[in-house]
Amino acid sequence: MKNTPVKSIVAIAIGAALFFVCGRFVAIPSPVPNTNISIQYGVLALFGAAFGPLVALLAGFIGHALIDFSYGWGIWWSWVIASAVAGLIMGLSKNRVKLATEKFDGKRIVTFNIYQIVANLLAWVVVAPVLDIAMYAEPANKVFVQGLWAAGGNIVTTAIVGTILCVAYSASKPKKDSLEKK
Amino acid sequence: MTNIFNYVDRKSPVHAMTGASKLVCLLLWSFGAMSSFDPRFLFALFVLALVLFKISKIRVADIRFMLWFTFVFCILNNLLIFLFSPMHGTEVYGACHEIFHIAGRYTVTQEQLLYHLNVFLKYAATIPIVLLFVTTTDPSEFASSLNRIGVNYKIAYSVALALRYIPDIQREYHDITLSLQARGVEMSKKASLGARLKTASGTLVPLILSSMDRIEVISNAMELRSFGKNKKRTWYRYRKFTAWDFGAMLLGLAVLVLSIVLTAFVNHSRYYNPFV
Numbered sequence: 408m409k410n411t412p413v414k415s416i417v418a419i420a421i422g423a424a425l426f427f428v429c430g431r432f433v434a435i436p437s438p439v440p441n442t443n444i445s446i447q448y449g450v451l452a453l454f455g456a457a458f459g460p461l462v463a464l465l466a467g468f469i470g471h472a473l474i475d476f477s478y479g480w481g482i483w484w485s486w487v488i489a490s491a492v493a494g495l496i497m498g499l500s501k502n503r504v505k506l507a508t509e510k511f512d513g514k515r516i517v518t519f520n521i522y523q524i525v526a527n528l529l530a531w532v533v534v535a536p537v538l539d540i541a542m543y544a545e546p547a548n549k550v551f552v553q554g555l556w557a558a559g560g561n562i563v564t565t566a567i568v569g570t571i572l573c574v575a576y577s578a579s580k581p582k583k584d585s586l587e588k589k
Numbered sequence: 590m591t592n593i594f595n596y597v598d599r600k601s602p603v604h605a606m607t608g609a610s611k612l613v614c615l616l617l618w619s620f621g622a623m624s625s626f627d628p629r630f631l632f633a634l635f636v637l638a639l640v641l642f643k644i645s646k647i648r649v650a651d652i653r654f655m656l657w658f659t660f661v662f663c664i665l666n667n668l669l670i671f672l673f674s675p676m677h678g679t680e681v682y683g684a685c686h687e688i689f690h691i692a693g694r695y696t697v698t699q700e701q702l703l704y705h706l707n708v709f710l711k712y713a714a715t716i717p718i719v720l721l722f723v724t725t726t727d728p729s730e731f732a733s734s735l736n737r738i739g740v741n742y743k744i745a746y747s748v749a750l751a752l753r754y755i756p757d758i759q760r761e762y763h764d765i766t767l768s769l770q771a772r773g774v775e776m777s778k779k780a781s782l783g784a785r786l787k788t789a790s791g792t793l794v795p796l797i798l799s800s801m802d803r804i805e806v807i808s809n810a811m812e813l814r815s816f817g818k819n820k821k822r823t824w825y826r827y828r829k830f831t832a833w834d835f836g837a838m839l840l841g842l843a844v845l846v847l848s849i850v851l852t853a854f855v856n857h858s859r860y861y862n863p864f865v
Contacts, residue, residue, distance in 0.1 A: 576798065
């Protein structure tokens with residue numbers, strides 16, 4: 408299934424809206440302040456696997472910026488950009504996972520999760536803390552602990568929520584060779 | 590439920606400005622405030638933002654909830670900085686004036702207090718302007734503003750669509766939770782964290798599948814209307830710039846330039862350093 412440009416635009420919009428709703432209203436607070444265990448990265452991983460890197464990048468960026476706007480604590484560009492990076496890398500799994508045409512099981516679940524783990528690690532342990540230091544001059548050990556915590560939480564939640572969502576979405580799509588000639 | 594972005598509809602010069610000029614001002618202002626650690630400059634920005642608030646006729650009551658949230662966020666952030674690196678100020682300013690000793694490696698120094706003052710003022714200088722933007726800009730005008738400042742209209746349209754569908758998705762999520770609760774699924778704090786995570790994904794599955802259908806429906810409708818055929822598009826909410834708009838953009842530019850001048854020529858670094 409090839410995405411038309413219009414479909415990508417709508418997917419970005421709906422992805423950002425879902426990211427926003429999940430991040431804003433379904434947040435489960437974690438023991439470390441300023442970070443939530445958030446299920447929106449599961450949604451982002453699904454959109455990455457289904458629509459590719461560009462859609463997930465922009466959905467993450469727009470969704471996260473809107474969340475920051477709605478809380479009124481100012482926009483933390485460092486973390487918004489990290490969300491976009493997470494979406495980008497999760498989206499690279501699209502051609503390997505082939506959610507729309509192939510069955511999502513065994514090997515593909517592992518592939519999907521490897522991508523999301525790399526994406527989360529890079530976003531929260533590298534991009535977010537480094538940008539925090541460069542832009543806001545925050546102490547290094549503080550931002551790296553926050554980053555590690557966020558990465559751990561997001562990897563676990565994406566592994567649970569993202570995988571469940573991908574299984575459900577894949578099951579809803581008719582598969583290649585699903586019709587038999589009698 | 591519909592007013593999630595806290596837009597307050599009033600008549601004031603700030604409301605009458607176009608979203609585009611306010612967005613430009615917001616971006617320049619926040620980059621200016623972000624790059625400087627000069628408390629005098631940040632305090633001046635804070636006072637200026639309060640003046641703008643006065644002009645915009647936004648009352649404290651309108652934004653009390655967001656202010657409270659931000660305040661807690663700011664306090665936590667400051668506490669966390671001190672907890673993790675009590676000598677960060679000394680590293681930054683290259684001097685150490687001890688005030689008193691708490692325990693172990695925790696010592697209160699003048700440098701650390703100045704650094705915290707800066708972090709605090711950074712919130713005070715940027716948050717009011719973000720709140721001002723949010724409370725005085727109609728979300729539906731926001732997309733056309735993005736396009737106006739050079740963002741590709743297809744991406745601007747994505748933002749508009751996202752804003753349009755957030756309330757719908759929220760309502761749908763609410764309906765699904767209610768129907769799950771009616772069937773006896775425990776979703777309150779009584780359930781354990783793992784159980785809640787599982788029910789949360791259970792709620793998400795129908796939400797995601799219906800959203801995927803929505804994508805098909807919307808994109809078909811847009812394609813039938815030839816969306817994206819031309820390089821440009823017009824906007825229903827488009828308005829011409831007035832003197833106020835140019836004033837706002839100039840103000841933003843002035844903040845950024847002043848911040849750069851302070852960094853490059855006055856303080857010779859991002860920090861105002863009275864210690865060395």
